[in-house]
Amino acid sequence: MTGAYGYCPRCGGLGISRERRLNGNDRCENGHSYPSMSAVANPLLPVSADLPVLVAEVERLRSINDDYLLEMGRQHALLRDQKRGENAERAAVVAALRRFEPGPMGLSLVDMASVADAIERGDHRRKEEE
Ligand SMILES: [Zn+2]
Numbered sequence: 001m002t003g004a005y006g007y008c009p010r011c012g013g014l015g016i017s018r019e020r021r022l023n024g025n026d027r028c029e030n031g032h033s034y035p036s037m038s039a040v041a042n043p044l045l046p047v048s049a050d051l052p053v054l055v056a057e058v059e060r061l062r063s064i065n066d067d068y069l070l071e072m073g074r075q076h077a078l079l080r081d082q083k084r085g086e087n088a089e090r091a092a093v094v095a096a097l098r099r100f101e102p103g104p105m106g107l108s109l110v111d112m113a114s115v116a117d118a119i120e121r122g123d124h125r126r127k128e129e130e
Pocket residue numbers: 008009010011012013028029030031032
């Protein structure tokens with residue numbers, strides 16, 4: 001059962017209890033209380049650890065953070081691209097509707113210009129969402 005709750009982020013002590021609620025706290029063997037989410041998987045390195053070991057640990061933690069930030073950046077870029085693609089698609093539809101020529105009878109059942117205006121305003125989306 002060693003390390004079932006991870007270790008204290010303050011002193012590296014073994015976590016000995018965990019509150020059974022959302023955003024609850026853990027308590028370590030030295031009496032510190034801290035959010036369960038911040039419990040660490042490995043005990044903190046002792047202050048006496050060799051410098052190369054400490055440097056390696058700092059690099060490891062930094063790479064986790066960088067990877068996370070990189071992934072967040074990718075997600076944002078992806079969302080932005082999707083948004084841009086959607087706008088281009090809408091502009092193409094609007095342009096096509098504006099080019100629409102009434103048939104030989106000079107009549108059309110739908111006023112294409114007003115449909116194009118509505119799409120450009122995004123009104124079609126509001127209807128879909130209702
Ligand atoms: Zn502690």
